[in-house]
Amino acid sequence: MPAESSLESPTRAVAPVVGVLALLAITVALAATVAVGMGFAGTAVLESGPNAAFDLEADADRSELTFEHVGGESITVTELDLKIAVNGDRLEHQPPVPFVGADGYRGAPSGPFNPETDSEWRVGETATLRVAGTNDPAIRSGDTVSVTVVVDGTTVTRLEATAD
Structure with missing residues (x-):
């Protein structure tokens, strides 16, 4: 039995790492989407009239x-x-x-x-x-x-x- 528990331990540690990486990727994608949207909103304000x-x-x-x-x-x-x-x-x-x-x-x-x-x-x-x-x-x-x-x-x- 001790041999089986040492094999199961590394397999279980991979799932939390994959979950953290997935959440990090989603956060980066959402931040990029918001930044691009804000960039377009700022452009509209700058083009309001002559200076x-x-x-x-x-x-x-x-x-x-x-x-x-x-x-x-x-x-x-x-x-x-x-x-x-x-x-x-x-x-x-x-x-x-x-x-x-x-x-x-x-x-x-x-x-x-x-x-x-x-x-x-x-x-x-x-x-x-x-x-x-x-x-x-x-x-x-x-x-x-x-x-x-x-x-x-x-x-x-x-x-x-x-x-x-």
């Missing part, structure tokens, strides 16, 4: 807003939407971009906001628009002017300036 930076100046005397594209990707102006507010109150008439002679604005805007210019707004280019007195609220010296820049439905940035 661009702008400066804003507000001139109360002329009721003029000047925008400068200071960095990042070019913006297709036909996909651009501006949401302008003065001291937190949205302007009654928001500017359609590009435009000429829109309600609530004086004359034609300059730069890429004018439909006669290139539809791509590139780094270093400046655009201006003048708010008409019929657009409410009026821009006065010391007012805070905020502009949300939206491209193809995605907010790119929010700008703020104090009117001079």
Whole structure:
């Protein structure tokens, strides 16, 4: 009998080792599946919109807003939407971009906001628009002017300036 028990002992020790290796393989496979899934989720977030930076100046005397594209990707102006507010109150008439002679604005805007210019707004280019007195609220010296820049439905940035 002692000979049989020494033979059975090594055979029984193999089953727990095989079980541990099987559980380890399943754990590694599940971890790899989760990592790949998270990688795809992260990619979708990164592709949400263009990366661009702008400066804003507000001139109360002329009721003029000047925008400068200071960095990042070019913006297709036909996909651009501006949401302008003065001291937190949205302007009654928001500017359609590009435009000429829109309600609530004086004359034609300059730069890429004018439909006669290139539809791509590139780094270093400046655009201006003048708010008409019929657009409410009026821009006065010391007012805070905020502009949300939206491209193809995605907010790119929010700008703020104090009117001079």
